[in-house]
Amino acid sequence: MNRKLIFAVLAIFALSLFSSTGFAKDLKIALVVKNLGNGFFEASNRGAQEAAKELGGVEVIYTGPTTPTAEGQIEIIRSLIAQKVDGIIISANDPDSLVTITKRAMQRGIPVMSYDSGINSQGRIVHLAPSDSKFIGYQQVELMGQAIDYKGEFAIVSASSQATNQNEWIGFMKEALEKDAKYKDMKLVAVTYGDDQTDKSYREAQALIRKYPELKGIEAPTSVGFPASGKAVIDEGKVGSIYVTGLGLPSEVAGYVKKDVVKNFALWNPVDLGYSSVYIMKSLINKEIAGKNGDVVKAGRMGDIPVREDGLMVMGSPFVFNAENIDEWSPVF
Ligand code: RAM
Numbered sequence: 001m002n003r004k005l006i007f008a009v010l011a012i013f014a015l016s017l018f019s020s021t022g023f024a025k026d027l028k029i030a031l032v033v034k035n036l037g038n039g040f041f042e043a044s045n046r047g048a049q050e051a052a053k054e055l056g057g058v059e060v061i062y063t064g065p066t067t068p069t070a071e072g073q074i075e076i077i078r079s080l081i082a083q084k085v086d087g088i089i090i091s092a093n094d095p096d097s098l099v100t101i102t103k104r105a106m107q108r109g110i111p112v113m114s115y116d117s118g119i120n121s122q123g124r125i126v127h128l129a130p131s132d133s134k135f136i137g138y139q140q141v142e143l144m145g146q147a148i149d150y151k152g153e154f155a156i157v158s159a160s161s162q163a164t165n166q167n168e169w170i171g172f173m174k175e176a177l178e179k180d181a182k183y184k185d186m187k188l189v190a191v192t193y194g195d196d197q198t199d200k201s202y203r204e205a206q207a208l209i210r211k212y213p214e215l216k217g218i219e220a221p222t223s224v225g226f227p228a229s230g231k232a233v234i235d236e237g238k239v240g241s242i243y244v245t246g247l248g249l250p251s252e253v254a255g256y257v258k259k260d261v262v263k264n265f266a267l268w269n270p271v272d273l274g275y276s277s278v279y280i281m282k283s284l285i286n287k288e289i290a291g292k293n294g295d296v297v298k299a300g301r302m303g304d305i306p307v308r309e310d311g312l313m314v315m316g317s318p319f320v321f322n323a324e325n326i327d328e329w330s331p332v333f
Contacts, residue, residue: 026059029281030080031274032073032090033064034117034163035196039249040223041091043333044116044274048089051278054300060278061085068160068196070094077101081108087281090124091116095164099123111284113291115277117165125284125291126311128277130268131318133165136221137172139266139318140246141183144219147243147263150182152216155190155208157201157229159222169221169247189215194225201228209236220246226265230256250321250329257326266318271333273315276302280313 031048033041045062052058063080065072070093078101080088088105092098092114102112102123111125118127130136144154156173158166170191177183189212194201205218205225209232218233220226226248233242234256244256245265256262279299280289289295295307305313321329 024057026057027087027282027285028059028061028083028085029087029089029278029285030061030063030085031277032076032080032088033062034068034073034091034093034159036064036066038196038224039252040270043249043270044091044277047269047271047273047275048278050271051275051300055278055282058278058282065093068093068163070097070162073098074101077105081105081110085110087285088112089277089281090114090119092119092164093117093160094162095120097162111281113277113281113284115273117163119164121310124311126280126307126313128273128280128305128313128315129165130273130315132314133168134172134175136247136266136318137169138176138180139320140169140219140221141173141176141180141186143245143264143266143320144217144243145183145186147245148186148216151185153187153189153212153214154217154219155212155215156188156192157205157208157218157220157222157225158191158193159196159225161193166221173219194220194222194228196222196224198224198228201225202232205229205232206236209233209238209242215242217242218244218246220244220248222246223248223252223267227252227256230259230261233261234259247318249333250326251331251333253321254326254330257321257323264320264322266320268315268318269333272302275300276305276315280305 048060052060098119113126114124115128192204194204218229220229226246229244276299280297283289283297291311293309297305299305
């Protein structure tokens with residue numbers, strides 16, 4: 001072998017050594033949220049970035065449309081496929097219309113999972129739900145019951161009308177009202193949609209208060225619609241006669257607890273949700289799991305998360321917040 005050849009062989013050897021010991025390119029994982037400017041998703045991104053740091057060699061790209069539409073997310077996924085990201089985690093604005101594009105991503109070798117708000121199972125490998133949907137729906141009715149003494153009219157200010165997660169929860173809220181005699185004197189009079197926009201949610205809540213003079217409660221299963229509804233109750237002079245409950249960030253709802261507009265509400269930890277999703281996606285990219293029933297992901301400080309039937313994964317039970325614990329939680333998320 002001449003000296004040049006020996007040199008070339010050595011150079012190739014050194015290069016491959018470097019690439020397997022830290023000079024390898026980072027895995028690019030996209031976190032596609034329903035919409036930007038939403039505190040819930042920003043908190044989930046904090047957890048996602050934390051997981052990326054812990055795992056090493058992972059870059060999380062936080063992205064999403066400005067308003068929560070499936071069209072906006074389809075455009076973003078199209079461009080993520082072109083950029084050849086290594087994995088896509090998405091909170092879906094629609095369970096069906098994203099399937100075609102996410103299937104295309106998977107055909108190109110990019111694993112897709114949903115978190116928070118699911119895509120139908122043909123369009124993703126696994127879905128990480130924050131908690132059992134039935135549990136969430138029934139719990140919301142119970143919290144509303146506690147706030148209005150299980151009596152009177154209440155209305156819902158939801159997120160967007162196509163959102164998978166909110167629609168599932170609302171379905172279970174209706175089921176609880178029908179099935180459980182405890183709620184027989186409570187009446188759901190309307191379901192409206194604030195599209196996870198503060199202004200629109202505020203206007204919807206205001207319209208409900210004006211349209212239903214007997215209204216006793218507003219339930220908002222969205223972190224954006226919840227504080228917006230609280231503000232509408234105050235501005236309409238209804239403190240003490242209309243109570244708001246729902247799913248919200250303690251940091252954004254604390255003020256309404258103090259003003260006696262909110263007695264109690266629930267949420268899971270969005271930081272943990274984003275954190276767990278990145279661990280799950282890394283296992284999918286590295287083919288440590290296939291996303292089948294019985295697979296288990298070792299998700300760092302969150303411990304083992306098993307895959308159930310239909311690729312469903314579930315994080316835990318929601319926390320309930322009230323005047324007693326709100327100050328402890330509002331600095332956290
Ligand atoms: C909003 C979004 C999200 C939901 C929370 C509770 O931020 O709609 O999907 O999980 O509220």
